[in-house]
Amino acid sequence: MDNFYDLFMVSPLLLVVLFFVAVLAGFIDSIAGGGGLLTIPALMAAGMSPANALATNKLQACGGSLSSSLYFIRRKVVNLAEQKLNILMTFIGSMSGALLVQHVQADILRQILPILVIFIGLYFLLMPKLGEEDRQRRLYGLPFALIAGGCVGFYDGFFGPAAGSFYALAFVTLCGYN
Numbered sequence: 001m002d003n004f005y006d007l008f009m010v011s012p013l014l015l016v017v018l019f020f021v022a023v024l025a026g027f028i029d030s031i032a033g034g035g036g037l038l039t040i041p042a043l044m045a046a047g048m049s050p051a052n053a054l055a056t057n058k059l060q061a062c063g064g065s066l067s068s069s070l071y072f073i074r075r076k077v078v079n080l081a082e083q084k085l086n087i088l089m090t091f092i093g094s095m096s097g098a099l100l101v102q103h104v105q106a107d108i109l110r111q112i113l114p115i116l117v118i119f120i121g122l123y124f125l126l127m128p129k130l131g132e133e134d135r136q137r138r139l140y141g142l143p144f145a146l147i148a149g150g151c152v153g154f155y156d157g158f159f160g161p162a163a164g165s166f167y168a169l170a171f172v173t174l175c176g177y178n
Helices: 004-009 012-031 036-045 050-074 080-103 106-126 141-158 163-175
Strands: none
Touching: 012 036, 012 050, 036 050, 036 106, 050 080, 050 106, 080 141, 141 163
């Protein structure tokens, strides 16, 4: 399914299966994030190249990210002015990850992606309860933006699923949010 015209050669049953996987992934994304852990393997199993599966997943994830960002900004939970440096570093990190993934050979991505899916899935299963106790702020400004924005942004650009959970982990453990 590397070619646009291949989309029309997909069986109706496969489209139905992919539709239900997408609905389930959207439901999971709306509750805890990480729906891409379902959609990326499903798209690759349907014959899509790893880079196209990642790009397709990223496109659908943008809608959820935008709506959740607007939700928190409108409710004044997040001060957009305070997050400018984080946004910039996240943009730089995610662009770097997206550029790198385009230069990784498809065979290597086919080997890496299942490992990433397993590790991120285990993270979700074993993730400690975050935010239940108050924590001290450990990082401010540029160091936090480099770690949270740069590193998580790079991960998000390269792979993506559960990036929101990693951002939350960074804000709770490094900034003292709860």
